[in-house]
Amino acid sequence: MGEIQEVEDPLKRMEEIFLEMKDTSELMVDLAYSSLLYNNKEIASEVEHLGDIVDELSGDLQHIAIEEIAERTPDATLMILQMARFVDSIADAAMSIVDVVLRDIEPHPILIQVIKESDVGIYKMEVRSKSTLVDKPLGTLRLATETGMWVFAIKRKVRWIYGPEKGEVLKKGDIIFVRGPEDGAKKLRAVAKAKRMSLE
Amino acid sequence: MGLFKRKQHDRIEFENIGVKESLTEMKDLSEQIIDLSYSAILFDSSDIARQVMELEERLDKLLYNVRIGVLLAARNREDAEQLSGILQVASAAEAMGDASLQLMRIFDEDVEFRPFAPFFLRDGDEKIWAIRIYEGSDVINRMISELGIESETGARIIAIKRRTRWLYDIEPERRIKEGDILIVRGVEDGLQELDAYAKGEVKWGKYKR
Numbered sequence: 001m002g003e004i005q006e007v008e009d010p011l012k013r014m015e016e017i018f019l020e021m022k023d024t025s026e027l028m029v030d031l032a033y034s035s036l037l038y039n040n041k042e043i044a045s046e047v048e049h050l051g052d053i054v055d056e057l058s059g060d061l062q063h064i065a066i067e068e069i070a071e072r073t074p075d076a077t078l079m080i081l082q083m084a085r086f087v088d089s090i091a092d093a094a095m096s097i098v099d100v101v102l103r104d105i106e107p108h109p110i111l112i113q114v115i116k117e118s119d120v121g122i123y124k125m126e127v128r129s130k131s132t133l134v135d136k137p138l139g140t141l142r143l144a145t146e147t148g149m150w151v152f153a154i155k156r157k158v159r160w161i162y163g164p165e166k167g168e169v170l171k172k173g174d175i176i177f178v179r180g181p182e183d184g185a186k187k188l189r190a191v192a193k194a195k196r197m198s199l200e
Numbered sequence: 201m202g203l204f205k206r207k208q209h210d211r212i213e214f215e216n217i218g219v220k221e222s223l224t225e226m227k228d229l230s231e232q233i234i235d236l237s238y239s240a241i242l243f244d245s246s247d248i249a250r251q252v253m254e255l256e257e258r259l260d261k262l263l264y265n266v267r268i269g270v271l272l273a274a275r276n277r278e279d280a281e282q283l284s285g286i287l288q289v290a291s292a293a294e295a296m297g298d299a300s301l302q303l304m305r306i307f308d309e310d311v312e313f314r315p316f317a318p319f320f321l322r323d324g325d326e327k328i329w330a331i332r333i334y335e336g337s338d339v340i341n342r343m344i345s346e347l348g349i350e351s352e353t354g355a356r357i358i359a360i361k362r363r364t365r366w367l368y369d370i371e372p373e374r375r376i377k378e379g380d381i382l383i384v385r386g387v388e389d390g391l392q393e394l395d396a397y398a399k400g401e402v403k404w405g406k407y408k409r
Contacts, residue, residue: 022324023324036289078306082305083303085299086303089302090234090296090299093295094292106282110219111223114220118224118227119228120228142387142389144390145354145390147351150387180351183351
Protein backbone atom coordinates (compact mmCIF):
# COMPACT_ATOMS: atom_id res chain seq x y z
CA MET A 1 0.00 0.00 0.00
CA GLY A 2 1.30 3.40 -0.91
CA GLU A 3 1.99 6.20 1.49
CA ILE A 4 -0.51 8.95 1.61
CA GLN A 5 1.38 12.06 0.65
CA GLU A 6 0.64 15.58 1.68
CA VAL A 7 -0.53 17.36 -1.42
CA GLU A 8 -2.02 20.77 -1.83
CA ASP A 9 -5.37 20.03 -3.36
CA PRO A 10 -7.72 18.57 -0.75
CA LEU A 11 -9.87 16.93 -3.42
CA LYS A 12 -6.81 15.14 -4.76
CA ARG A 13 -5.92 14.09 -1.25
CA MET A 14 -9.41 12.68 -0.76
CA GLU A 15 -9.09 10.78 -4.00
CA GLU A 16 -5.88 9.16 -2.78
CA ILE A 17 -7.37 8.24 0.55
CA PHE A 18 -10.47 6.84 -1.11
CA LEU A 19 -8.45 4.69 -3.50
CA GLU A 20 -6.41 3.30 -0.67
CA MET A 21 -9.66 2.45 1.14
CA LYS A 22 -11.04 0.78 -1.97
CA ASP A 23 -7.91 -1.28 -2.65
CA THR A 24 -7.67 -2.27 1.01
CA SER A 25 -11.31 -3.36 1.14
CA GLU A 26 -10.76 -5.57 -1.92
CA LEU A 27 -7.65 -7.07 -0.36
CA MET A 28 -9.66 -7.71 2.81
CA VAL A 29 -12.31 -9.68 0.93
CA ASP A 30 -9.68 -11.83 -0.81
CA LEU A 31 -7.90 -12.44 2.48
CA ALA A 32 -11.15 -13.15 4.31
CA TYR A 33 -12.10 -15.95 1.90
CA SER A 34 -8.53 -17.29 2.04
CA SER A 35 -8.59 -17.41 5.81
CA LEU A 36 -11.75 -19.52 5.57
CA LEU A 37 -10.41 -21.74 2.82
CA TYR A 38 -7.20 -22.50 4.70
CA ASN A 39 -8.66 -22.07 8.19
CA ASN A 40 -5.87 -19.62 8.87
CA LYS A 41 -5.99 -17.30 11.85
CA GLU A 42 -2.97 -15.26 10.86
CA ILE A 43 -4.72 -14.14 7.68
CA ALA A 44 -7.90 -13.54 9.65
CA SER A 45 -6.09 -11.24 12.08
CA GLU A 46 -4.60 -9.31 9.19
CA VAL A 47 -8.12 -8.69 7.90
CA GLU A 48 -9.03 -7.22 11.28
CA HIS A 49 -5.91 -5.07 11.21
CA LEU A 50 -6.74 -3.83 7.70
CA GLY A 51 -10.26 -3.10 8.91
CA ASP A 52 -8.80 -0.72 11.48
CA ILE A 53 -6.81 0.97 8.72
CA VAL A 54 -9.94 1.43 6.60
CA ASP A 55 -11.70 2.93 9.64
CA GLU A 56 -8.86 5.37 10.15
CA LEU A 57 -8.75 6.36 6.51
CA SER A 58 -12.49 6.80 6.51
CA GLY A 59 -12.17 9.15 9.48
CA ASP A 60 -9.48 11.17 7.69
CA LEU A 61 -11.60 11.38 4.59
CA GLN A 62 -14.64 12.64 6.46
CA HIS A 63 -12.50 15.16 8.25
CA ILE A 64 -11.14 16.62 5.02
CA ALA A 65 -14.58 16.55 3.44
CA ILE A 66 -16.10 18.59 6.20
CA GLU A 67 -13.20 20.94 6.86
CA GLU A 68 -12.18 21.80 3.36
CA ILE A 69 -14.59 20.77 0.71
CA ALA A 70 -18.15 20.86 1.96
CA GLU A 71 -18.58 24.57 1.50
CA ARG A 72 -17.12 24.75 -1.99
CA THR A 73 -18.59 21.64 -3.56
CA PRO A 74 -21.33 20.10 -1.43
CA ASP A 75 -22.39 17.64 -4.15
CA ALA A 76 -18.91 16.24 -4.60
CA THR A 77 -18.59 15.91 -0.85
CA LEU A 78 -21.85 14.04 -0.55
CA MET A 79 -20.78 11.69 -3.32
CA ILE A 80 -17.39 10.99 -1.81
CA LEU A 81 -18.82 10.33 1.62
CA GLN A 82 -21.38 7.92 0.15
CA MET A 83 -18.63 6.03 -1.61
CA ALA A 84 -16.54 5.94 1.54
CA ARG A 85 -19.50 4.51 3.40
CA PHE A 86 -19.86 1.85 0.71
CA VAL A 87 -16.22 0.81 1.10
CA ASP A 88 -16.61 0.81 4.89
CA SER A 89 -19.49 -1.64 4.60
CA ILE A 90 -17.50 -3.95 2.34
CA ALA A 91 -14.65 -3.89 4.86
CA ASP A 92 -17.11 -4.67 7.68
CA ALA A 93 -18.46 -7.61 5.70
CA ALA A 94 -14.93 -8.97 5.29
CA MET A 95 -14.41 -8.60 9.04
CA SER A 96 -17.52 -10.59 9.78
CA ILE A 97 -16.31 -13.38 7.47
CA VAL A 98 -13.05 -13.78 9.38
CA ASP A 99 -15.02 -13.90 12.61
CA VAL A 100 -15.88 -17.45 11.61
CA VAL A 101 -12.19 -18.38 11.59
CA LEU A 102 -11.29 -16.51 14.74
CA ARG A 103 -14.03 -18.24 16.71
CA ASP A 104 -11.95 -21.40 17.05
CA ILE A 105 -14.44 -23.61 15.30
CA GLU A 106 -13.35 -25.41 12.18
CA PRO A 107 -15.14 -23.80 9.19
CA HIS A 108 -17.96 -25.97 7.86
CA PRO A 109 -16.85 -28.06 4.84
CA ILE A 110 -19.57 -26.41 2.76
CA LEU A 111 -17.74 -23.10 3.10
CA ILE A 112 -14.58 -24.60 1.65
CA GLN A 113 -16.55 -26.08 -1.26
CA VAL A 114 -18.32 -22.78 -1.90
CA ILE A 115 -15.03 -20.92 -2.21
CA LYS A 116 -13.59 -23.64 -4.44
CA GLU A 117 -16.60 -23.73 -6.72
CA SER A 118 -17.22 -20.04 -7.15
CA ASP A 119 -16.42 -18.10 -10.33
CA VAL A 120 -13.43 -16.30 -8.94
CA GLY A 121 -11.16 -18.86 -7.37
CA ILE A 122 -8.55 -18.50 -4.65
CA TYR A 123 -5.43 -20.61 -4.86
CA LYS A 124 -2.07 -20.89 -3.17
CA MET A 125 1.05 -22.24 -4.80
CA GLU A 126 4.72 -22.65 -3.97
CA VAL A 127 7.35 -21.01 -6.14
CA ARG A 128 9.96 -23.70 -6.78
CA SER A 129 13.64 -22.88 -7.09
CA LYS A 130 13.82 -23.61 -10.83
CA SER A 131 10.75 -21.56 -11.68
CA THR A 132 11.14 -18.56 -13.99
CA LEU A 133 9.25 -16.57 -11.36
CA VAL A 134 12.19 -16.65 -8.94
CA ASP A 135 14.11 -13.41 -8.35
CA LYS A 136 11.81 -11.33 -10.50
CA PRO A 137 9.76 -8.37 -9.32
CA LEU A 138 6.00 -8.83 -9.59
CA GLY A 139 5.76 -5.75 -11.81
CA THR A 140 7.91 -7.24 -14.58
CA LEU A 141 6.21 -10.65 -14.42
CA ARG A 142 2.83 -9.09 -15.28
CA LEU A 143 1.05 -12.15 -13.90
CA ALA A 144 -2.38 -10.52 -13.99
CA THR A 145 -2.03 -9.76 -17.68
CA GLU A 146 -0.40 -13.04 -18.67
CA THR A 147 -2.48 -15.44 -16.58
CA GLY A 148 -5.38 -13.44 -15.15
CA MET A 149 -4.10 -14.21 -11.65
CA TRP A 150 -3.81 -11.47 -9.03
CA VAL A 151 -1.25 -12.00 -6.26
CA PHE A 152 -2.76 -10.63 -3.05
CA ALA A 153 -0.45 -12.17 -0.48
CA ILE A 154 2.90 -13.91 -0.20
CA LYS A 155 4.11 -16.13 2.61
CA ARG A 156 7.88 -16.02 2.84
CA LYS A 157 9.17 -18.41 5.49
CA VAL A 158 7.43 -17.12 8.62
CA ARG A 159 6.71 -13.68 7.24
CA TRP A 160 3.59 -12.51 5.42
CA ILE A 161 3.46 -9.86 2.74
CA TYR A 162 -0.09 -8.66 2.22
CA GLY A 163 -1.03 -6.70 -0.90
CA PRO A 164 2.51 -6.89 -2.36
CA GLU A 165 3.82 -3.94 -4.35
CA LYS A 166 4.98 -4.17 -7.95
CA GLY A 167 8.60 -4.02 -6.85
CA GLU A 168 8.27 -7.11 -4.61
CA VAL A 169 10.78 -9.71 -5.79
CA LEU A 170 9.60 -13.33 -5.63
CA LYS A 171 11.92 -15.78 -3.86
CA LYS A 172 12.20 -19.52 -4.12
CA GLY A 173 10.01 -21.20 -1.56
CA ASP A 174 7.53 -18.31 -1.49
CA ILE A 175 3.91 -19.36 -1.19
CA ILE A 176 1.86 -17.05 -3.34
CA PHE A 177 -1.87 -16.51 -2.72
CA VAL A 178 -3.68 -15.67 -5.93
CA ARG A 179 -7.17 -14.86 -7.14
CA GLY A 180 -8.50 -15.49 -10.65
CA PRO A 181 -9.90 -17.96 -13.18
CA GLU A 182 -9.21 -21.69 -12.98
CA ASP A 183 -7.38 -22.02 -16.31
CA GLY A 184 -5.11 -19.13 -15.36
CA ALA A 185 -4.38 -20.82 -12.03
CA LYS A 186 -3.37 -24.03 -13.81
CA LYS A 187 -0.99 -22.18 -16.08
CA LEU A 188 0.54 -20.23 -13.20
CA ARG A 189 0.87 -23.36 -11.07
CA ALA A 190 2.80 -25.07 -13.87
CA VAL A 191 5.15 -22.09 -14.10
CA ALA A 192 5.58 -21.90 -10.31
CA LYS A 193 6.46 -25.60 -10.25
CA ALA A 194 8.93 -25.04 -13.11
CA LYS A 195 7.02 -27.54 -15.25
CA ARG A 196 6.47 -24.78 -17.71
CA MET A 197 9.02 -22.05 -18.30
CA SER A 198 7.08 -19.36 -20.14
CA LEU A 199 4.08 -17.34 -19.09
CA GLU A 200 3.21 -16.62 -22.71
CA MET B 201 -36.57 9.70 -11.26
CA GLY B 202 -37.80 7.27 -8.65
CA LEU B 203 -35.46 4.43 -9.40
CA PHE B 204 -36.11 3.06 -5.98
CA LYS B 205 -39.32 1.67 -4.70
CA ARG B 206 -39.88 0.83 -1.10
CA LYS B 207 -39.15 -2.78 -0.46
CA GLN B 208 -42.15 -5.06 -0.71
CA HIS B 209 -42.54 -7.48 2.11
CA ASP B 210 -43.94 -10.33 0.16
CA ARG B 211 -43.56 -13.82 1.41
CA ILE B 212 -40.32 -15.19 -0.01
CA GLU B 213 -40.74 -18.54 -1.66
CA PHE B 214 -38.28 -21.12 -0.49
CA GLU B 215 -36.39 -22.42 -3.45
CA ASN B 216 -35.36 -25.98 -3.10
CA ILE B 217 -31.76 -25.59 -4.00
CA GLY B 218 -29.09 -26.66 -1.58
CA VAL B 219 -27.27 -24.49 0.89
CA LYS B 220 -24.01 -24.97 -0.98
CA GLU B 221 -25.49 -23.93 -4.33
CA SER B 222 -27.22 -20.94 -2.79
CA LEU B 223 -24.13 -19.75 -0.98
CA THR B 224 -21.90 -20.24 -4.04
CA GLU B 225 -24.29 -18.10 -6.04
CA MET B 226 -24.28 -15.53 -3.24
CA LYS B 227 -20.51 -15.32 -3.23
CA ASP B 228 -20.40 -14.84 -7.00
CA LEU B 229 -23.19 -12.28 -6.88
CA SER B 230 -21.62 -10.33 -4.04
CA GLU B 231 -18.46 -9.89 -6.10
CA GLN B 232 -20.39 -9.01 -9.23
CA ILE B 233 -22.60 -6.51 -7.43
CA ILE B 234 -19.58 -4.57 -6.12
CA ASP B 235 -18.05 -4.37 -9.59
CA LEU B 236 -21.40 -3.29 -11.02
CA SER B 237 -21.80 -0.61 -8.37
CA TYR B 238 -18.46 0.93 -9.23
CA SER B 239 -19.32 0.62 -12.94
CA ALA B 240 -22.69 2.31 -12.48
CA ILE B 241 -20.96 5.28 -10.90
CA LEU B 242 -18.06 5.34 -13.30
CA PHE B 243 -20.30 5.35 -16.36
CA ASP B 244 -23.18 7.23 -14.73
CA SER B 245 -25.54 4.46 -15.75
CA SER B 246 -28.94 4.02 -14.15
CA ASP B 247 -29.36 0.85 -16.22
CA ILE B 248 -26.50 -0.73 -14.33
CA ALA B 249 -27.91 0.68 -11.09
CA ARG B 250 -31.17 -1.15 -11.83
CA GLN B 251 -29.24 -4.38 -12.29
CA VAL B 252 -27.62 -3.83 -8.91
CA MET B 253 -31.12 -3.62 -7.43
CA GLU B 254 -32.11 -6.87 -9.07
CA LEU B 255 -29.05 -8.69 -7.87
CA GLU B 256 -29.66 -7.37 -4.39
CA GLU B 257 -33.14 -8.87 -4.42
CA ARG B 258 -31.69 -12.16 -5.56
CA LEU B 259 -29.17 -12.03 -2.71
CA ASP B 260 -32.00 -11.49 -0.22
CA LYS B 261 -33.80 -14.49 -1.56
CA LEU B 262 -30.73 -16.67 -1.48
CA LEU B 263 -29.95 -15.62 2.08
CA TYR B 264 -33.42 -16.77 3.03
CA ASN B 265 -32.74 -20.09 1.34
CA VAL B 266 -29.48 -20.53 3.20
CA ARG B 267 -31.12 -19.70 6.53
CA ILE B 268 -33.86 -22.25 6.09
CA GLY B 269 -31.45 -24.88 4.82
CA VAL B 270 -29.09 -24.34 7.72
CA LEU B 271 -31.84 -24.42 10.33
CA LEU B 272 -33.09 -27.70 8.95
CA ALA B 273 -29.61 -29.21 9.06
CA ALA B 274 -28.72 -28.63 12.69
CA ARG B 275 -29.12 -31.71 14.83
CA ASN B 276 -27.07 -30.76 17.87
CA ARG B 277 -24.98 -28.03 19.38
CA GLU B 278 -21.80 -28.91 17.50
CA ASP B 279 -23.67 -28.84 14.21
CA ALA B 280 -25.19 -25.52 15.09
CA GLU B 281 -21.81 -24.00 15.92
CA GLN B 282 -20.31 -25.01 12.61
CA LEU B 283 -23.43 -24.13 10.66
CA SER B 284 -23.57 -20.67 12.19
CA GLY B 285 -20.41 -19.90 10.22
CA ILE B 286 -22.35 -20.51 7.02
CA LEU B 287 -25.00 -18.04 8.13
CA GLN B 288 -22.33 -15.53 8.95
CA VAL B 289 -20.70 -15.75 5.50
CA ALA B 290 -24.09 -15.62 3.78
CA SER B 291 -25.02 -12.54 5.77
CA ALA B 292 -21.72 -10.91 4.84
CA ALA B 293 -22.41 -11.50 1.13
CA GLU B 294 -25.88 -10.06 1.56
CA ALA B 295 -24.41 -7.06 3.43
CA MET B 296 -22.25 -6.33 0.39
CA GLY B 297 -25.45 -6.30 -1.66
CA ASP B 298 -27.12 -3.95 0.80
CA ALA B 299 -24.16 -1.58 0.70
CA SER B 300 -24.33 -1.60 -3.11
CA LEU B 301 -28.05 -0.86 -3.09
CA GLN B 302 -27.46 1.96 -0.64
CA LEU B 303 -24.80 3.45 -2.91
CA MET B 304 -27.12 3.29 -5.91
CA ARG B 305 -29.53 5.60 -4.11
CA ILE B 306 -27.42 8.53 -5.26
CA PHE B 307 -29.04 8.01 -8.65
CA ASP B 308 -32.25 9.23 -7.09
CA GLU B 309 -30.68 12.27 -5.52
CA ASP B 310 -30.84 15.64 -7.11
CA VAL B 311 -27.10 15.99 -7.45
CA GLU B 312 -25.57 18.35 -9.97
CA PHE B 313 -22.16 16.83 -9.58
CA ARG B 314 -22.45 14.47 -12.52
CA PRO B 315 -21.07 12.26 -13.79
CA PHE B 316 -20.44 11.20 -10.24
CA ALA B 317 -16.81 11.61 -9.37
CA PRO B 318 -15.46 9.15 -11.94
CA PHE B 319 -12.01 10.55 -11.31
CA PHE B 320 -12.21 8.82 -7.99
CA LEU B 321 -12.14 5.46 -9.67
CA ARG B 322 -9.57 6.26 -12.34
CA ASP B 323 -6.70 4.72 -10.47
CA GLY B 324 -6.51 1.99 -7.93
CA ASP B 325 -4.81 -1.37 -8.31
CA GLU B 326 -7.44 -2.66 -10.67
CA LYS B 327 -9.41 -0.44 -12.98
CA ILE B 328 -12.74 -0.62 -14.74
CA TRP B 329 -12.80 0.22 -18.43
CA ALA B 330 -15.39 0.22 -21.21
CA ILE B 331 -13.94 -1.41 -24.33
CA ARG B 332 -15.70 -1.33 -27.69
CA ILE B 333 -15.37 -4.18 -30.17
CA TYR B 334 -14.67 -2.81 -33.63
CA GLU B 335 -15.20 -4.35 -37.03
CA GLY B 336 -12.03 -6.15 -38.03
CA SER B 337 -11.29 -7.53 -34.58
CA ASP B 338 -10.85 -11.29 -34.70
CA VAL B 339 -12.53 -11.80 -31.32
CA ILE B 340 -15.90 -11.21 -33.01
CA ASN B 341 -18.23 -14.22 -32.97
CA ARG B 342 -15.93 -16.18 -30.72
CA MET B 343 -16.88 -17.51 -27.32
CA ILE B 344 -15.49 -15.98 -24.14
CA SER B 345 -14.37 -19.44 -23.01
CA GLU B 346 -12.69 -20.19 -26.32
CA LEU B 347 -10.74 -16.94 -26.14
CA GLY B 348 -9.96 -17.32 -22.44
CA ILE B 349 -10.09 -13.55 -22.13
CA GLU B 350 -9.53 -13.48 -18.40
CA SER B 351 -6.58 -15.83 -18.32
CA GLU B 352 -5.00 -14.23 -21.39
CA THR B 353 -5.36 -10.57 -20.44
CA GLY B 354 -6.46 -10.56 -16.81
CA ALA B 355 -9.55 -8.61 -17.85
CA ARG B 356 -12.73 -9.86 -16.22
CA ILE B 357 -15.97 -9.01 -18.02
CA ILE B 358 -18.48 -7.42 -15.66
CA ALA B 359 -21.19 -6.63 -18.23
CA ILE B 360 -21.71 -6.25 -21.96
CA LYS B 361 -23.68 -3.51 -23.65
CA ARG B 362 -25.11 -4.86 -26.93
CA ARG B 363 -26.94 -2.17 -28.88
CA THR B 364 -29.51 -0.93 -26.38
CA ARG B 365 -29.44 -4.06 -24.25
CA TRP B 366 -27.29 -4.85 -21.27
CA LEU B 367 -26.06 -8.38 -20.65
CA TYR B 368 -25.04 -9.21 -17.12
CA ASP B 369 -25.00 -12.95 -17.25
CA ILE B 370 -21.56 -13.51 -18.65
CA GLU B 371 -21.62 -17.22 -19.45
CA PRO B 372 -18.42 -18.70 -20.90
CA GLU B 373 -20.39 -19.81 -23.98
CA ARG B 374 -21.38 -16.27 -24.81
CA ARG B 375 -20.01 -14.92 -28.09
CA ILE B 376 -18.56 -11.46 -28.55
CA LYS B 377 -20.32 -9.40 -31.23
CA GLU B 378 -19.21 -6.46 -33.30
CA GLY B 379 -20.18 -3.19 -31.62
CA ASP B 380 -20.36 -4.75 -28.14
CA ILE B 381 -19.12 -2.59 -25.33
CA LEU B 382 -17.44 -4.70 -22.71
CA ILE B 383 -17.30 -3.38 -19.17
CA VAL B 384 -14.17 -5.00 -17.82
CA ARG B 385 -12.12 -4.99 -14.68
CA GLY B 386 -8.37 -5.59 -14.64
CA VAL B 387 -4.88 -4.15 -14.48
CA GLU B 388 -4.02 -1.42 -16.92
CA ASP B 389 -1.61 -3.20 -19.25
CA GLY B 390 -4.01 -6.13 -19.60
CA LEU B 391 -6.86 -3.75 -20.38
CA GLN B 392 -4.69 -2.03 -22.98
CA GLU B 393 -3.89 -5.40 -24.50
CA LEU B 394 -7.58 -6.29 -24.72
CA ASP B 395 -8.35 -2.89 -26.20
CA ALA B 396 -5.81 -3.51 -28.98
CA TYR B 397 -7.50 -6.84 -29.80
CA ALA B 398 -10.90 -5.16 -29.69
CA LYS B 399 -9.79 -2.52 -32.15
CA GLY B 400 -8.31 -5.16 -34.44
CA GLU B 401 -4.85 -3.63 -34.09
CA VAL B 402 -3.50 -6.90 -32.81
CA LYS B 403 -4.80 -10.34 -33.83
CA TRP B 404 -5.89 -12.72 -31.11
CA GLY B 405 -4.94 -15.59 -33.41
CA LYS B 406 -6.40 -19.00 -33.54
CA TYR B 407 -4.11 -20.91 -31.27
CA LYS B 408 -3.34 -18.29 -28.70
CA ARG B 409 -4.14 -20.66 -25.89
